[in-house]
Amino acid sequence: MKVLSLSLLSTLLFCCFSCNNNEFDGVKNEFSELNETRSNNELTTKFIYHGKTYESSYEIINDSLKRYNNPDVEMLAQKFDASPTLTAFYYPNHEIEYFDSEEELDASFDRIKEKVENIYNQQKLSYFVMAANSRVIIDDPSNPVDIMNHDAELWLYDDVAFLDRREDLYLQAGEKIFEWPHLKDKYNMNDKTSSFCAISIGGFTRFNLYEDDNYRSHCMSIIVGNQGDPIDVSKTPYSLSSLRLTNHAYAIDLKECEVLGTKRSSWNDRITSVRIERLLSIGL
DSSP states (O other), X not given: OOXXXXXXXXXXXXXXXXXXHHHHHHHHXXXXXXXXXXXXXXXXXXXXXXXXXXXXXXXXXXXXXXXXXXXXXXXXXXXXXXXXXXXXXXXXXXXXXXXXXXXXXHHTHHHHHHXXXXXXXXXXXXXXXXXXOTTSOOOOOOOOOOTTTEEEEEEEEXXXXXXXXXXXXXXXXXXXXEEESOTTTTTOOTTTOXXXXXXXXXXXXXXXXXXXXXXXXXXXXXXXXOOSOOBOOTTSSSXXXXXXXXXXXXXXXXXXXXXXXXXXXXXXXXXXXXXEEEEEXXXX
């Protein structure tokens, strides 16, 4: 553990209270790499379902409906279209795994958590990009993060690329869970979110975003977190128990997050209720 001088502490606090320029440059680079991959393989999809990886090219019909060329994927897409509780888990390495329900995901959650933690450890991630679009110009979503009073924050934006109106949801430090059953109440964001930034502070946090009120219907689930020891600043004149690290997940354009199970449309303007759950705290 390192002991910081007061001047160095001030510098670190400034860096940890917002997404620094170096991180956002990395976000933009990853954004560009994702779009280059998409342009080279624009009409393909890949996902995991019941332990098997599926991949297929597809055609666009009538400007919206997708017809998959792999008959197994086409059959699954039709099955998903009839599933009102389909749940998608987004891994930090851009893999997507589908489950028939949130309960089915929860039954596999120990495996999922272990896989996510391994990805963070192996890739030394401080952020990941989960939804990108080459047609948008992304704005820097850097905003102060309250590392002392919050364990997690979720910033919801009314437009793609972190533009237009923003509403913030918080998991208070020391609390296990934050739930909001209908975003129309208080936040006025029901079916209005087009991009978001999910932030975990000093540990691992699960974010569940639901299509309907009271945590119903289709669900998008992610885990955001970090590994490593916090920096000990307990001997500084302005004592803190620890300086907690932050990690971000950026959904730049929810039009690019597909909702299989609803005629294969997207997550844009679909989020109605939210659950934020603390999984593991580091350095508290």
